[in-house]
Every structure is written in C-alpha cells, then in structure tokens.
Amino acid sequence: FINAGRGGSQVEADILECLDSGVLGGASLDVFGREPLSPESRFWDMPNVYVTPHVAASSDVRALFVHVEHQIARFESGLPLEHVVDKVAGY
Numbered sequence: 001f002i003n004a005g006r007g008g009s010q011v012e013a014d015i016l017e018c019l020d021s022g023v024l025g026g027a028s029l030d031v032f033g034r035e036p037l038s039p040e041s042r043f044w045d046m047p048n049v050y051v052t053p054h055v056a057a058s059s060d061v062r063a064l065f066v067h068v069e070h071q072i073a074r075f076e077s078g079l080p081l082e083h084v085v086d087k088v089a090g091y
Contacts (some may be wrong), residue, residue: 004030030054
C-alpha cells in the first residue's frame with residue numbers, strides 16, 4: 001500500500017490490521033491523519049513499513065490537472081495511457 005497523497009484518504013487502524021494479518025505485505029506512507037506522526041505509532045517499528053516525512057513530492061496543482069486532462073483525452077481517443085504502473089516490474 002502506498003499513500004503519498006492525503007492522510008484523510010486512509011484509515012490507519014485498517015492499514016495496521018491488514019499488515020498484521022498479512023493482507024498487506026507492506027506500506028509506504030508519506031501522509032497521516034495527524035502530523036507529525038506520533039513517536040509512539042507502531043508504523044515506526046514495523047519492518048515492512050516505510051515512513052517518509054510528507055515531502056514525497058511538491059506538486060504544481062495546475063500541472064497535475066493538465067496531466068489528468070491529457071490522460072483523459074488519450075483514453076477517449078483510444079490511445080494508450082502514459083506513465084502506467086507496470087505491476088510485473090513493480091513500479
């Protein structure tokens with residue numbers, strides 16, 4: 001599981017439960033519901049969790065919208081999308 005977007009888009013208790021049960025093999029988390037992440041958080045000590053300091057990327061919101069519009073236009077024209085995750089390669 002990777003979240004470098006918004007802390008409010010994830011439920012940290014659910015992520016912990018899924019990591020504990022093996023449903024998730026790992027997580028890379030750049031954002032949290034409450035920041036900074038508490039020193040007592042279990043995420044810090046989990047070997048299969050990468051915590052980054054909410055600086056995964058600085059984004060120009062206008063550029064993001066331009067990219068999304070470009071991708072939608074490609075999709076609607078039947079062209080392949082750009083920058084698609086290669087699940088076999090892992091990125």
